[in-house]
Amino acid sequence: AQSVSQHNHHVILSEAASLELGCNYSYGGTVNLFWYVQYPGQHLQLLLKYFSGDPLVKGIKGFEAEFIKSKFSFNLRKPSVQWSDTAEYFCAVIPKAAGNKLTFGGGTRVLVKP
């Protein structure tokens, strides 16, 4: 069965710092990849997704992620965070051969200090 790992459980950084959150998946075939975000008190919402093509994907709010197939990774980045980026971030995978169920990583809580 596929699994998704997010290496950092908690990240604390200051405004204007750069953010990179790691995500690795274990699945031998081709996959669709997602990053979801959950702001405090709100529901999970999609930040960005990768299906095919350019491995560098740009999402909302200045986020981007890079799919590196050889490393089974899909890391999320933002060059300069704001206080409003404080949230929990979830990486998720859907193998192309396996229906439409999302398999989530454990999430990373990001706290941006003003």
Added chain:
Amino acid sequence: EPEVTQTPSHQVTQMGQEVILRCVPISNHLYFYWYRQILGQKVEFLVSFYNNEISEKSEIFDDQFSVERPDGSNFTLKIRSTKLEDSAMYFCASSDGGRQGETQYFGPGTRLLVL
């Protein structure tokens, strides 16, 4: 912007009782999902539903669980006889298509506590 809504936001129940969690998916969506997150653990898929049938379910989704679309707007998850280990946040999601990787839109969740 249309949203998925869920009721109640919190539910406390006694072990062995039946609970029904309710969801109103986005109105033109055709695919519906339930996920859950036990405290401190990952969000896990439970079931997907399309055209009044379960299209996929996980091993968690045993005979104690059922889903239904009782009318044109609601999508429910029933747990027949709750156990302590059913305590979790339950998320409903919907998507407008079933194509691979179609974006799933999530509701705010129902926090279920089984005592």
